[in-house]
Amino acid sequence: EPEVTQTPSHQVTQMGQEVILRCVPISNHLYFYWYRQILGQKVEFLVSFYNNEISEKSEIFDDQFSVERPDGSNFTLKIRSTKLEDSAMYFCASRLRGVETNTEAFFGQGTRLTVV
């Protein structure tokens, strides 16, 4: 069964460093997302990406965040200068078509980011 894959599964970084979280969405999917889940809190939407551009972003997704689809398979989330409060589980998700078609989003296993 096709799945969304994320690497690495766990990353530890020093405050102020840049990190890149990587995702390979399901191959024929067109819509891509990043969510995060701070320990003990809700899963929160960060950004959606379609047709090589950001289609929607949340207030959390400020200038220190960026996303990119550098080739036909990868989808990355970059955090430029990490802060302690960026420590969270980051989930990538993909969807075959837009949400208006009522198709479900498939989530990856997540990358646990720890900022020290």
Place this chain on the structure above:
Amino acid sequence: EDKVVQSPLSLVVHEGDTVTLNCSYEVTNFRSLLWYKQEKKAPTFLFMLTSSGIEKKSGRLSSILDKKELFSILNITATQTGDSAIYLCAATQGGSEKLVFGKGTKLTVNP
């Protein structure tokens, strides 16, 4: 502010019990409600509900949506230890790609 509220936050039952998990929502331009199961890391999809009163069923799991009262329930009958997980409820809205999640219900099924 759009919100999804789940109850209870935590539930401990014995194998064979039947459980009902609740999800209420207040989102503008509501489109659909989804249930996910989160065991270790990745939320895995269970159901998507768009119409009131139509039960969706998969094995021992079933779910229904009430768009008038703005809630959904997820039922699990004859629970097994493998049902132990966090169950997440999320809403979608017209004109938005995002899922608005609740905090989840942590279900523990003891043998």
